[in-house]
Amino acid sequence: MPAPLTHESIARAPKVLLHDHLDGGVRPSTILELADEAGYRDLPASDADALGRWFRESADSGSLVRYLETFAHTVAVLQRPEGLHRVARECALDLAADGVVYAEVRYAPELSTAGGLAIEAAVEAMLDGFAAGCAEAAVSGTPVRVTALLCAMRQADRWDEVAGLVVRYRDAGVVGFDLAGPEIGFPPDRHPSAIALLDDAGAHRTIHAGEAAGTDSIRAALDGARAERLGHGVRIADEVSADGTLGELARRVRDEGVVLELAPSSNVQTGAYPSLAEHPVDRLRRLGFAVTVNTDNRLMSGVSATSELADVAAVHGWGWDDVQTVTERALAAAFVGEAERAALLADVVRPGFAALREASVRGG
Known part of the structure; x- marks a missing residue:
């Protein structure tokens, strides 16, 4: 019989991660050091353990608004190319150490331009950092491939610029476009010229939708932005009745194989669901949706790819076949x-x- 699904056994499994934010996975010790170098004095704690605990407690408030406020501190230390390079390098190393073999890590490079850094320089520093981390991981015997998704912020007006960067750097490690930030009030077709640019170039895109907002947001991501994957997308469960009957949009998402980048722990922390047991990750998978399991923000949620899979498996009774299925689906x-x-x-x-x-x- 296969080994039981535990944190230790899942840690040894090859994992694939599609939804992980660079600015949501910074090491607390790195935040402290980069803040000191940059002269940033607004951190809520002065040692790594206390700072990590502050991020987790703030994120665990049940409010998406407060959850997102924590990013002010991580973004503050990502205003220089050296900081971006270091954080991207450490991200690749941390994922490799967790048994991740392929990851798409997303970041909005416009967030690093407040101090005058050119947006292209932000992208290049991140890509160089990923490459350096992957090279180190390979030498240490834990190879990982980390690529980048570039986010445009929904509430800002730099969509065309970011879409252009996706096309410009797609042979250098950028694999797609994303829209992040507040869903409500900022529809994913607000800048149709950016979507047209991606269409013309045949560029990939995943869109945050169905996290804070409901199925109308999902429909807009599919029809307005032509999303191939849904960042979260968990609110598609709103169209699944108690007996498993699917609404029109839910049938479409399932039948077209639109991939759901689910991040259950994050969804619980932001108040979308009261507990992991009540999260629809298992129900959606059993109904035939293209479910993947992701971290979202490793720092804020206090999770890893291993812990997220282990927790979902423990709560929902998954076996090795289930874990391998969602891994292969993600790949x-x-x-x-x-x-x-x-x-x-x-x-x-x-x-x-x-x-x-x-x-x-063999009993190993």
């Missing part, structure tokens, strides 16, 4: 070429799960 939805996806599947993901099963039979 199939990755915004990289078919050859790279196929190689990761055949050479890394499936052998990794097979080795775990074989080890469990």
Whole structure:
């Protein structure tokens, strides 16, 4: 029989991450050091343990508004290329140490321009940091591939600029476009020229939708921004009745295989669902939706790819087949070429799960 699903056994499994924010996964010790270097004096704590605890407690308020307020501190230390490079490098190393073999990490480069840094320099520092971290991870025997998604902030007016950067840097590690920020009041087709630019270039996009807002936001992401994946998208469950009957939009999302980048712990923290047990991640997967399991913000939520999968598995009774299914689903939805996806599947993901099963039979 396969080894039981525990934090330790899942830590050894190859994992794929589609929804992880760079500014939501900074090491507390790094925040302190970068803040000191930049002269930023507004941090709520002066040691790493206390600072990490402050982020987790603030994020666990049940309010998306307060959750998002925590980002003021991480963004404040990402205003220089050195800081961006360091955080991106450490992100790749942290993911590799957690057994992640492929990740798409997102960031809004416009957030790093408040002090005068050119937006292109922000993108390049991040990409160089990812490359450096991946190179170090490979040398240490924990290879990982980290690519970038560039976010435009919904409430700002730099969508065209960010869309242009997605196209410009797509051969350098940028794999797609995202819209982040407040869903309510800022529809995903507010700047149709940006969407047209992505369409003309054949660029990938995932759109935050169905997190704070309901199914109308999901419909707008699909029809207005032509989203291939939904960042969160969990509110599609609003169209699933108690007996499993699907509404029109839910049928469309399921039947078209629109990938849901679910982040259950984050959804509980922001008040979308009262507990992990009541989160619809398992129900949606069993109804045939393209479910993936993600971290969202590792610092604020106090999670890792391993812990998120372990917690979901424990609460919802998942087995190894369930974990492997959501992992392969995520890899199939990755915004990289078919050859790279196929190689990761055949050479890394499936052998990794097979080795775990074989080890469990031997009692390892």
